[in-house]
Amino acid sequence: xxxxxxxxxxxxxxxxxxxxxxxxxxxxxxxxxxxxxxxxxxxxxxxxxxxxxxxxxxxxxxxxxxxxxxxxxxxxxxxxxxxxxxxxxxxxxxxxxxxxxxxxxxxxxxxxxxxxxxxxxxxxxxxxxxxxxxxxxxxxxxxxxxxxxxxxxxxxxxxxxxxxxxxxxxxxxxxxxxxxxxxxxxxxxxxxxxxxxxxxxxxxxxxxxxxxxxxxxxxxxxxxxxxxxxxxxxxxxxxxxxxxxxxxxxxxxxxxxxxxxxxxxxxxxxxxxxxxxx
Numbered sequence: 001x002x003x004x005x006x007x008x009x010x011x012x013x014x015x016x017x018x019x020x021x022x023x024x025x026x027x028x029x030x031x032x033x034x035x036x037x038x039x040x041x042x043x044x045x046x047x048x049x050x051x052x053x054x055x056x057x058x059x060x061x062x063x064x065x066x067x068x069x070x071x072x073x074x075x076x077x078x079x080x081x082x083x084x085x086x087x088x089x090x091x092x093x094x095x096x097x098x099x100x101x102x103x104x105x106x107x108x109x110x111x112x113x114x115x116x117x118x119x120x121x122x123x124x125x126x127x128x129x130x131x132x133x134x135x136x137x138x139x140x141x142x143x144x145x146x147x148x149x150x151x152x153x154x155x156x157x158x159x160x161x162x163x164x165x166x167x168x169x170x171x172x173x174x175x176x177x178x179x180x181x182x183x184x185x186x187x188x189x190x191x192x193x194x195x196x197x198x199x200x201x202x203x204x205x206x207x208x209x210x211x212x213x214x215x216x217x218x219x220x221x222x223x224x225x226x227x228x229x230x231x232x233x234x235x236x237x238x239x240x241x242x243x244x245x246x247x248x249x250x251x252x253x254x255x256x257x258x259x260x261x262x263x264x265x266x267x268x269x270x271x272x273x274x275x276x277x278x
Contacts, residue, residue, distance in 0.1 A: 070115075179205055
C-alpha cells in the first residue's frame with residue numbers, strides 16, 4: 001500500500017461549495033491567507049472540484065504550500081444528490097461508482113491521494129442501509145489501495161452512526177454535520193464522536209445560527225472580547241470539540257475567521273453561548 005507524509009489535522013476547514021467559477025481563485029486565496037484544510041466534493045451540482053484543483057496547482061507553482069502541508073477532503077455523492085454531470089455511470093455497481101468517482105476526484109485535484117474521503121450523506125434519512133454498507137466497504141478498498149488516508153461520513157444522525165458501528169468493523173475517522181445551536185449544537189452526535197475519538201466537523205455554524213449571532217448576549221460577549229460574533233461562534237465551536245468548516249468569499253472574512261484561533265473564552269462564556277440552544 002502506498003504511504004504518504006500525513007498533513008497535520010487543520011484547525012479550520014475551508015469549504016468550497018457554491019463558488020462556481022470563483023472556486024479556483026478563492027481556493028488559492030484561502031491557502032495564501034493561511035487555511036490548510038480544503039473541503040470539496042465530486043458533486044458538480046454544488047461544487048467545482050476541478051476548480052479546487054486549479055487553485056491548488058496555482059499555490060504549488062507559486063511555492064506557497066506543498067501537497068504534504070494541505071489536508072485535502074472530498075466526497076462520494078449518490079446519484080440522487082447529483083445533477084446530470086455525474087462522475088460515474090449510474091448503471092454501474094456501487095463499488096464501481098465509488099472507484100470511478102475516486103479516480104475522477106484524484107484527476108480533478110491533481111493528486112494521487114486525499115487525506116479524507118467522505119460518504120456525502122447516507123442513502124436514507126433514517127437508517128444506515130445495505131446500500132450504504134456496500135459503498136462503505138468500497139471506500140475501504142480505495143483506502144487500503146492508498147488513495148486516501150481516512151474515511152468519513154456526513155449528514156448523519158446518531159441512529160445512522162450506531163447502525164454503521166454495528167454493521168462494520170471500522171468507524172469513520174470524521175463526521176461532518178450541519179450544526180444547529182437550537183438543536184444543542186448536535187450534542188448527541190458530538191458525544192458519540194467524542195467517546196470514540198472521531199473528529200466532528202461542523203458546517204453552517206454561522207448561516208444555520210443567525211438567531212445566536214444576533215442575540216444580545218453574543219453581542220455583549222463579542223464587545224468584551226473585542227471580536228466579531230462570528231469569531232465567538234468559532235471559538236465556542238473549538239471549545240466544545242468541533243472542527244469548524246467555513247467558506248468566506250473575501251480576504252477580510254478569511255482573515256477574521258483565522259484570527260479566531262487566538263480567541264480564548266472562559267468556561268463560563270462557553271456555557272453562556274451553549275445555553276442559547278433551544
